[in-house]
Amino acid sequence: MRQQPSNQISRKGLTVWRLYGTIQSVIILAIAVGLGFLSYFFEWPIWIMIVVTVIVLLYAFLSIYLFPKISWQRWRYEVREAEIELQHGLFIVNRTLIPMVRVQHVDTAEGPILRKYGLASITISTAATTHSIPALVTEEADELRNRISTFARVAKDDV
Amino acid sequence: MSEPHYKLHWISAVVETAKALKDLIGPFVILVFVNGFKGESTAPWYIQYWSLILFGVLLIFTLVSGIVKWRRFDYWFEDQELRIVSGLFIRKKRYIPFDRIQSLDYTEGIFHRPFQLVKVKIETAGSSSGKDAEAELTAITKEAAQQIEKEIKQSKKMKVIGPKPALFDQIEWQLIREPEEEVQIAQQPAPVVFSMTTKDLLMLATTSGGIGVILSGAIVFLSQIEELIPYDWLFGELKSFIRIGIFVIAALVALGFLIVWLLSIAMTFLANYDFKVMREKDDLVITRGLLEKKRVTVPLKRVQNITIIENPIRQLFGYGAVIINSAGGVGEGSRIKLFPLAKRNRIVEPLQELFPTIDFSEPIEKIGGRGKRFYYRFKLLVTLIAIAVVSYNFFPYGLLMLLLLPLVGLHGIWQYKTAAYTILPKQLTMRFRIVSRQTVFTEKNRIQSMELDQNYFHRRKKVATITANVKSGMTLDAPAIRHMSQEDAEKFLSWYEYHPESTESQTEPDN
Numbered sequence: 150m151r152q153q154p155s156n157q158i159s160r161k162g163l164t165v166w167r168l169y170g171t172i173q174s175v176i177i178l179a180i181a182v183g184l185g186f187l188s189y190f191f192e193w194p195i196w197i198m199i200v201v202t203v204i205v206l207l208y209a210f211l212s213i214y215l216f217p218k219i220s221w222q223r224w225r226y227e228v229r230e231a232e233i234e235l236q237h238g239l240f241i242v243n244r245t246l247i248p249m250v251r252v253q254h255v256d257t258a259e260g261p262i263l264r265k266y267g268l269a270s271i272t273i274s275t276a277a278t279t280h281s282i283p284a285l286v287t288e289e290a291d292e293l294r295n296r297i298s299t300f301a302r303v304a305k306d307d308v
Numbered sequence: 309m310s311e312p313h314y315k316l317h318w319i320s321a322v323v324e325t326a327k328a329l330k331d332l333i334g335p336f337v338i339l340v341f342v343n344g345f346k347g348e349s350t351a352p353w354y355i356q357y358w359s360l361i362l363f364g365v366l367l368i369f370t371l372v373s374g375i376v377k378w379r380r381f382d383y384w385f386e387d388q389e390l391r392i393v394s395g396l397f398i399r400k401k402r403y404i405p406f407d408r409i410q411s412l413d414y415t416e417g418i419f420h421r422p423f424q425l426v427k428v429k430i431e432t433a434g435s436s437s438g439k440d441a442e443a444e445l446t447a448i449t450k451e452a453a454q455q456i457e458k459e460i461k462q463s464k465k466m467k468v469i470g471p472k473p474a475l476f477d478q479i480e481w482q483l484i485r486e487p488e489e490e491v492q493i494a495q496q497p498a499p500v501v502f503s504m505t506t507k508d509l510l511m512l513a514t515t516s517g518g519i520g521v522i523l524s525g526a527i528v529f530l531s532q533i534e535e536l537i538p539y540d541w542l543f544g545e546l547k548s549f550i551r552i553g554i555f556v557i558a559a560l561v562a563l564g565f566l567i568v569w570l571l572s573i574a575m576t577f578l579a580n581y582d583f584k585v586m587r588e589k590d591d592l593v594i595t596r597g598l599l600e601k602k603r604v605t606v607p608l609k610r611v612q613n614i615t616i617i618e619n620p621i622r623q624l625f626g627y628g629a630v631i632i633n634s635a636g637g638v639g640e641g642s643r644i645k646l647f648p649l650a651k652r653n654r655i656v657e658p659l660q661e662l663f664p665t666i667d668f669s670e671p672i673e674k675i676g677g678r679g680k681r682f683y684y685r686f687k688l689l690v691t692l693i694a695i696a697v698v699s700y701n702f703f704p705y706g707l708l709m710l711l712l713l714p715l716v717g718l719h720g721i722w723q724y725k726t727a728a729y730t731i732l733p734k735q736l737t738m739r740f741r742i743v744s745r746q747t748v749f750t751e752k753n754r755i756q757s758m759e760l761d762q763n764y765f766h767r768r769k770k771v772a773t774i775t776a777n778v779k780s781g782m783t784l785d786a787p788a789i790r791h792m793s794q795e796d797a798e799k800f801l802s803w804y805e806y807h808p809e810s811t812e813s814q815t816e817p818d819n
Contacts, residue, residue, distance in 0.1 A: 151798045231806030242767070244760040246804050251756050275756040276635070277784035278777045 151244075154227035154234045161266045162284025163221040168262060170212035174205070181205045226282050228293060230300060233273060235280055251275040252301040257290045273297065313384045320381075320447035323419050323427075325374030332363075332370065339363055383445065388463045390430065390456070392443055404442055406463040408432045410636050411591070411605035414453065418599050426453050431636060498593065502585040502647055502658040508627075509583070512649040513576040515621055580648050587662060594644070606644060610635040612754045612778045613785065614646075614663065616655060619744040626652045630659065633780040642781025666749050671728040671737040679771045679791030684720025691716045727789055731803050736776060738787050748787040754778055758804045760797050772797035 181201050188198055216239055225236040233247045253276055259269040269290035272281040285293065339359050354361065381394045390404045413429040420426060430443040504512070581598035592606040611632050618628040630647040647655060656668045691712055699706035726745055730737040736755070739747045759775040766772055774797050775788040 151801065229806075238761075241761050241763045244801070245757055246759075246801055247757045248804070248806060250753075275777075275779075277756040277779035280757070 154225040154236050154244075156226050156228075158221070158224045158226070158282060158284050159268055159286050159289075161268055161286070162224075163217055165262055165266055165268060165284055166217035166221065167213050170209075170214075170217060173212055174209040177205055177208050224283070228297060228300075233280075233297065235282065245280055247273060247275060247278075247280060249297070249300045252297060255294045255297045255301070257287075257294050259287065311384045311386045313382045314448075314452065316378055316381055316445060317423065317425050317447040317449060318378060319419055319423055319425060321374045321378035323417065323446050324377050325371055326419070328370045328374065329367075332366065336363060378446075385456075385459050390443070390459075402443060404430065404432060406460045409442075409460055410607055410610070412453075412457065412460075413605060414601075414603035416597075416601035420447060421601075423447075424450050426450055428453055428456065498586040498588040500584050500586050501661055502583075502650070504580065504583040504648065504650070508649050508651075509577060509580060511622075511625070511627060512580060513573040515619075515649075583648060585646060585658070585662075592646075592662065594646070604644065606632070606634050607636070608662070611663070612780060613748055613750040613787075614659065614666065615749075615787075616747045617744050618652070618746075622649070623745055628652050628655055630655060633778060633785045635779050636781070642783075643785075665734075666751065667732055667735055667737070668749060669730070669737075671730040671739045671747065673729050673731075673796070675724075675727045675729070675789065675792035676796060678769055678793045680721075680724050682765070682769075682771060682791035683724040684717045687716050687720055688713065724791075727792070729789055729792075731799065736800075736803075738776065738789050740787070740789055746787070748776075750776055750778060750787075752804070755804065756784070758801060760801055762794075766791070766794075770794040774800045776800075 181204075184201055185198060187193070220237065220239050223237055223239075223242060227234045231249050233249070233252075235243075235245045235247075237243055253274045255274075256272040257269045258272065263269060263284065264287075267287050268284045269287045270281055270283050271285060271290050271293060272279055274280075282290075282293075376396050377394070380396050381392070383390065383392045385391070388406050390406065390409070392400075392402045392404075394400050410431050413431065415427040415429070416425070417427065425447045426449075427447060428445040430445070432442040578598045579600075580596050583596040584594070586593045586595070587608075588605075590608050592608055592611070593603065594606070595601065595603045612635055613633050615631045615633075616628050617631060622628060627649055629645065629649050632644050632646045634642050634644055636642065647658070659666075659668055695706070695709040695712065698709050723741055726739060726741040728739040734752045736750045736752065737747065738750070739745065756777045756779055759777070761773045761775070762771070770793065771791050772794045773788055773790045774792065775786050778785045778787075
């Protein structure tokens, strides 16, 4: 059995994902309420509202509680001298190995919500693919970006 | 600053116009149909035919713009750069340093041939737009093309000393270069590594996939025609001929298919006629075509991986095709047919000559029985659902769909049996199939990243899928071996990982 990558992403990342899930659920809820009014005025059969309610509850449960929890627990990364290893996924667990020599550039980005929690995401680009780590403490992300770009410069390019 | 400026040959105006006209054919046909069957009308002729008149204006505009494009296009060589100025109102200037030019691709179309002209496509390392080649000279004489090549070659022999002011009292900067020591290159024609025999060519033409494209085009066309022919009226009027009519239609359709097929054979034949692969120093040169001659150059060091593709029919006859992924080029330009078709035993030798560092032996490791069920279980489930739906709706006859089940299952097992791999110290060989069998040879240092994927069921059975991402033009090529045992999949990752002790001691044993 291969070892999992050692580092987990920030605990606050889970909070942010829950927040995203909540926002989405609120939007779904708003649509459901709209449907509720329609079904009241047009006297639609009652089962439509039951189905809609179940969908909203299920969506909220999955997007606020279950999915963020699973993804967060699964998210692992490790930056070694010669390569970066990532592990993530909800239904499909994906493990990616990116050698430092292949790294073309590294970006960090922070949206309004991420910044509020002092987080940033990191994007690692090779010539053909891009990979990202979604939520790291900003200082850690900056440090990681610098470290990767230093390693990437040191590693001998043989393409 | 007074370098001679060159113009394209006037035939480029014709080529540009012809290209634009080709795009106008569709709308024109529609216009004729719409206008032609309107019947009698009392409106004045210019109202009756306004659309055709509009079209005429458009036609004249196209002609004029073709000529303008040609007249307002200049290119010249200056300061180790190819410089191009084009456009009527907006003068577009493009300077391409010779150092950045990766390859020149030549095409000789039917307009070019009588005048000894070529179309030159100039590609650079990072085609910035990701859409077009860096520059295109629509029609120049062969001597002019040779001159470009000569200029580029000469500049590449120069060594850049650094940017310096051109004259000490001028602010303008220029690169100062000095000639490097001359490397004597024997001027002899490049050796032909691969060429297609007429037999191969015929085999290619008759089994080509192009037939599918043309057939579907024909079907779309026929379905359009159907709406124009008043079948009801026809059948009502010619009741007695119905039986014969059906026969005639069937015969016509069959004839149509035959013609389409022959057409596709002819097209493939013309496009690949005299197919040759040559090696010029560090470049791969591919030439082909009878009516339109094409010459494509691929720098060998940009080749990312090599795939041997054998579709089932060709595999049966021992034939295969070779495709290479290049880091340069855009769109289709990055997936290049190196050998369109050749006997399997004639493939390896020329490949070995072109890529001496790659081992082209067959992959030998099988993926293990644990993954077998994943190749058919899910597909069978999906098929069963489809069969259930169809059978419910078309009761007795829908059950015929059950025949699909063994086919789907066998296809899965077939895929499972094909999957194989070999891990060499510096190379990965992967074999898999969807329908055609693909064998991909990739050098370790061409793999951009490697992925191991496992879904829920995979994890329970300790099975995984391995993907090796490789650059192909602006995008990526991602060959994958699916559902192999987890231990084997992890071997791929371990192999791909950096091992300081082994790489240091491993100093080019292949040289």
